[in-house]
Amino acid sequence: MGSLQLLPPTASAHAADMDWLFAALLGTSAFILLLVFGLMILFCVRYRKNSKVERGNRLGRTWRVEVAWTTATFIAFLGLYFWGAELYVDIHSPPKDATDIYVVGKQWMWKIEHPGGQREIDTLHVPVGRPVRLVLTSEDVIHDFAIPAFRIRQDALPGRYETLWFTPTEVGDYRLFCAEFCGTWHARMGGSVVVMQPSDFQRWLDSQDPGPSLAQEGEALFRSYGCSGCHGGAGTVRAPRLEGLFGRPVPLEDGRTVIADDRYIRDSILMPKAEIAAGYPPVMPSFAGQIGEDDLLKLVAYIKSLADGTAGTSQAGSVERPAQ
Amino acid sequence: MTSATVTGKPDEPVVATRNYLTEGGVTLRSWLLTRDHKRIAILYTLSITVFFFVGGAAATLIRLNLVTPSGIFTPDIYNRLFTLHGIVMVWFFLIPSIPNTMGNFLIPLMIGAKDLAFPRLNLLSWYLYVGAGLLALFAILIGGVDTGWTFYTPFSSLYSNGYVVLALAAVLAVGFSSILTGLNFIVTTHRMRAPGMTWYRLPVFVWSNYATSVIMVLATPVLAITLILVAAERLLKVGIFDPALGGDPLLFQHLFWFYSHPAVYIMILPGFGVISEIVPCFARKPLFGYKFVVWSSIAISVIGFFVWAHHMFVAGISLYAGLVFSLLSYVIAVPSAIKVFNWTATLHKGWISFDAPMLYALGFIGLFTIGGLTGLFVANLAFDVHVTDTYFVVAHFHYIMVGGMVSAYFGGLHYWWPKVTGRLYPEWWARIAALLIFFGFNLTFFPQFILGYLGMERRYYSYPPEFQAWNILSSAGASVLAAGYALPFFYLGWSLFRGKRAGSNPWAATGLEWQTSSPPPTHNFDRMPTVTRPPYQYRPEPEPQDV
Amino acid sequence: MSEAGPLPRPEPQYATTDQQAEAATFGMWVFLATEILFFGGLLLAYTWLRASHPAGVAEAGRHTKIVIGSVNTLVLLTSSLTMALAVHAAEQGRRKALTRLLAVTALLGLLFLGLKGYEYHGEWTEHLVPGLNFHEDGPHARTIELFYFLYFLLTGIHGIHVTIGIGLIVWLALRARRGSFSSGYYTPVEVTGLYWHFVDVVWIFLYPLIYLVGRSGP
């Protein structure tokens, strides 16, 4: 039986900020609570039925009192709102140099893939002091990736990507939970986040069965699903070339232009007829239902890696990092 | 100046010989086909008591399971227990609790009417409630549901292995019951008031139930259609909430919370009404800032519709939507705070006595204040990202709904018990129960705030061992709380037969309901009242009513 | 001018028949407010589908049977007219006219349901019933399925409302023939009329949302 712990470990920059916000909320609440309880107890004792205390000169103009305390509480509340909102915007604005780690939730495990191809289940290894961005999705129901020590969590929804970022500040093992009810073993869908010194982390990466990187695996899938038949080599008469595509604007048949981002590539695999690149016949079949979320991520990573570096995004760079 | 607000009602004998319990016969048939709002209120009281104990039994098992980190039950059983607890407590206890029992009984009495506007609809509403309740119990008996009361898709529509469609049907039916009740209250409040009963002479209890009814009538249909969509999706395996089919699970959450957040106010506004009756009566003072209390109820029922997506801050809504909904959530905290300040100010320079209803009311103010203040925490964007779906949220809404609404329910039950039954309850037992409930409640739920901030997730049948100490405290508190809730069941039952005769107005309270005999006659007033004064014209010393 | 009709005493909870009539009318309006939100949930779902998959919804719209849909709109609009005339006849205490107009309204309602049933039959044979009998190729197959999912819910729930309305109107017609209404008491006719017109209003919005989508497209 554990002791009566009061605060969770504080292991990220955001967690420290959050504890200050918590303190402010607690302070405001304690003030109001003491005011209300104090007055209630005072009145209950002083004005109990049998007390002979003077009761003349009651508050007459009630609306002045009402307006005063309404305004006061509202201003206090607004201050708290802006503080929380600022932090919220902050945890939704990852730095550009964050490392992307892919997380797929499924009943009842977290499958995690590092950019170098290292895989783990229910455990996430990260280096201390470096920003990490998680790209979350789910294969079945809604899950939620929650790390109390970092004071963050985010639902992982099937069919789309959500992100979550943090910069760990303390080395250690922290709890990882699934926070959105997802079925029978919901309570067991969790594990730990291991924050390591960068050198230890590098050693850990090296010690893992490297496996092919996401992009390399994507390349193999690119062939096995038959994509290369049209999109590779001589086939590119019927289909657009994918080299250098990622991150560039793509003119569409219907006159619009979209940026070839993850969303576009994913949609183009699943729903090729939705946004047809200008000048090409709409002949590509849909792969919806045939490619799982895991494989989609790999294909996207591969197509990203084909961007010849000029796309200039950190992701493309990190994906191309050779497997150790 | 007298304590009475009506003219024209002569005093009556202590024991009313002719009352709604005896008039019209005492056969089962005369009860099951009754159109008398007071008898229907009794039927409701009996049936929600059954569901209160069903939901309470599930809660007891949940707290039992959480005594050890590895859990006692299998996860499938545990998941069914908390789903059962949620569905039964939300739809079969809290939502109908005060409106359908006390509201039904008192609104016509308080406004000086003979009955609700549509007595048949009222009875139909009770039958829908009972039918829905039986359907829900049936679904539980044949195997249960494991979706949680929120029915999130695509889990509920495609993956759950419980009897989801049956449960959805039960909730749908009870939803129609609550729409009919709301409709009845709205029309009654508008059209059935006694001569002289202007809007600003209405007791706050009537205003609160009116505000509640607006929510019932305008939010519940959205729940109904949402549940139909989920059921259709589950039956046909096609639907707009399933991302695998091109649908959007967030659409479900928007529709669901469009109902379910306002429903939270269905579960607390009537409680505000009860407290606003009790506090002036036992402080022997008019309610402080009557109009502010009234309009804050109305404000809550309207703004309550504007805040729903604060349940979805981590669910994948846009950043902008998060900012908007958080701001609106802070706005709605203001009218709630106004009420707390007003009740406190009502005590100022009063002549306060501490009978059981007042103890419940003071307990309500304390617990609701804590619940409301923690509402500021969870309405805060960044804070919510850390605690949503944890025990912090669980503790927060239990402070509002159990600490708040159930305290108000018991307070009202004691306050109007003499009116309903014609008998007094045993005062000392009632005070002991009120104290047990207050302390048991805090012991149960305060540790859950700490657990939540530590990161204990809700709906977990097992948890990391470092959380055990707080969980044991919480479960210990739950046993005190259970004793507190069981106690009234016995002494109130006893008082039905052995309690002292009450007389028509044992609290020397103002308000029309106290101007008729206890129990009231079937048509409420022997001579229809005419109202000439605002409510809560209390003066220091309780005097014999009427001169 | 009017036949001498009974003037029933108000129910015990009311002081006067006027109060009773006002309560009934207001009650119906509150109920209709509920109904707005009931259909509103479905309309939000529809709006989401249409906003997120415009091309697919347009193609699905072209699958709908515009002739039946338009004729049915005409039928319902006309039934609203006859219902309004029925209320007018009731106001004036003209028993025969009231009975006949109610009967015509009910028949128009039945005609609407008959046509709707024929339309459903057509959709079944064209494999457009999601979950039970759906087969569609092409890039927008899933959107078309979702569109028809909402189509059947919208029209099905509307159809249930029409059915209930017909039941009420038949009951009113029988009572009217027995002479239960008079120029002093016709609240049930008026209240049912409100309900029937509301069902018509719902259809007025469903018609363009279902049948007129994508008609100007390829």
Next chain:
Amino acid sequence: MTGIPRSYLFTWAALVALLAATLGLAYVPMPGPLNIVLALGISVAKALLVLALFMKLFRAPALTRAAAAAGLFWLAVLFALSATDYLTRKVDPVGDLSAPTGREHRQADR
């Protein structure tokens, strides 16, 4: 008097005319969302005719109109506040994973 009130007949005629108009306009290609805007505009006109004249709303007591308005107001709340989410779930146009503020707003076939 036994005559059919003409106002009802005129209302009906107007409704039928509007029906014909909306049906015809639906086949005319128009830029952008103009088709649906027109169609819904005509629907609103038709609904107002039914509400105002058949349901006698505009002659009804204020309370009745308030009930109808309440239904529409809350419907508007449902749509407007849902829109704060749906209209702002945009994809951030950087060649990157959809940025954290943005969500995929077009996730399936279109």
